[in-house]
Amino acid sequence: MLKKYIKNIESNKYLKIIAEFSLLQFFFWSTWAIYGSYLVLYLGEIGYSNMRIGTLMSLRTFTGLIGPPVIGFICDKIESRKIVFIISMTLMGLIVAPFTFYGDWMLFIAIGVMGFLWEPQQSVLDSWIIETSEKTALNYGFMRAWGSIGFALVVTLFGLVIEFFGWTVHFSSYGLLAFIVVVISLMIEDNSYAKSDDSIAEPGKQKTNLKNLLKLLKDPEYLFVLFVTLLIFIPAMMIMVYLAPIVQAVGGDSRDLGYILFFNALSEAPIFFMAKHFLQKYKTKALLLFAATFYLLRTIIVALAVSPAQLIFYGLLQSLSFGVFLVTIRYYVKIIAPVGLKTTAQSITLMSAFGVGGIIASLLGGFLIDTYGMNSMFAVSIAFSLLAVIVILFSIIRKT
Template identity: 65%
Template structure:
């Protein structure tokens, strides 16, 4: 059976590309399982105070706010996602692998650099997949599922590596996994801008058939400012559909980031420990995989606004579960609902942005959308969550999160109702 699958992949170029991107997602997210999942744990072992750890996490989040539009814009300007991806991965390996040798200053620099590069890397890779072909776009969920599986496996394995071999081996292993990521990425051709280039080539050929040399020069002169205008980032913020998705993303991810930044103390407050945190993160990541595998089918069957409403509703349910939790067991159910909340949301938002963003600004649009979720919402969520916990307690933080999530559900419900009403009137 395995041999038949391998022959099928070799015979069909589309299946080969999907297999390559699946491996790339697996090892790409494995790097974050090594670094991102255990960074706070490492800082705690160094004896850093909560305030100091919070400051360093704010640096990472702030740099993650700056990085996406810059890196995304570079991709669109250079018209190469692969080159930007490879350079970024190499730089992250350079700054993370020797982490245990750093003093306080270099540690802060390293966290800031990784924050700047990591957030846009997700969008660069996802845009590379989405824009390679219609076939890869429809199978994006399948490939992203392997990223969740990679994270779930590696986050569990490296928890044991820390206990047995220590932090030095842990972070040196990060460099090895990044090396694998780079090797896989080098083997994949970057065809993600070929559609845009083909469109430009066809326009030139048609102009040559219709015009004399002098007329062609005049036409080219007219097209130059138009091409520049196509890559004007301000076009995104004049698009009401794009502004809408940024608003919904903020309403959902501010409370989501509040929960995840303070997940360890929240679990500890109900009698949990680091083992319970590990199990929660394991189920959180693993539960995403099934929904990513079937993403192709629900994207074809349901409208994006309906899918956004579905995911927002399950985000709300997760916040309620966390608020009502009286033992660590509740957070196992919290983790399992990641698929119906984040899994559906990520695939839908990626596809939504692909549909509404201008062709010349696809990566920029994807990067800013994720910047809204993990950058802006991350800063607001971490600061607001810390303030509410310190001054009013966790129960008030949960109430604020539930109110924001409820607002997202209500807005999306009204949009879906309006869309359905419009269809009835046209019928």
């Protein structure tokens, strides 16, 4: 009887943590929908050229290269993801809310600072969830699905907000949602650095220092993860950064962009809900190959699209590309990273995707569009996506 009672208490506690993190993911990704999805469109509407926009996006991703390892290392050093997450969200809310009042130089500074803070946030939150317990790690996809739902709803709503109320209301709303994220975060305990049996068994791996960080960066398995991530995300980020001009080129507007991003985000939810099952059933490299193949297919769809409606198919395949990729790569890194560098390893992986990949994509995409036209950007994107598929396939065959 007592054992059953204790089991029920543990079950209720587990469900409470799942619910709290699901709510946090919902509002966290709602903030991304406001800032990340419409920034390029805003810069275009205030008269910036594609090359100038690409430069600003490169600045954001350059500072985003610095942010993940620094912030991840700080989390591991002070052993608190919660404190770092809350401070970053507060600062970002204060920076983005008055966005429309900035001149060129302030906009330049704000985008640079946002890159430093913005890029590591999803890794910090995801590590907070994954490292809390084995149960939260296996159910990460379920919680992340609510982030996709929040993103989908807010990105659609704010496409209409821009049309009817303008950019000032749009960016001010970011500050409000950031405040909600902070309040929810304050209510959740950070138990993600509690000593596990693994960390006791392997005390050498508990240390968070530069020596162990260098060991991580020399690990062939981890280097493979970083390389494949880069190959996949250069073309993926090229399409995403310039999605607004692509939509406009086929006759769409901000509402069409909102609808495409709605399907883009909402399609992720079913895959995230199912993540626990396919992680247990399939090997990680097979799942990476699956995701890379659908990234290639999405790029081809965008290249062939002649109307905004056709780009919805690009959005719908987000689930089978990014959805599968994110859950797989998070779990893959959790397995291969040493205990004392879990957040650092997760942050560097996403830095490879959105940081290095983002810089190359922003500059190369802007240059190709302005110099040779949009079709040249599509051709280069398809080439990178195809190379990613070949590299993963070769790795699987070689190991077999």
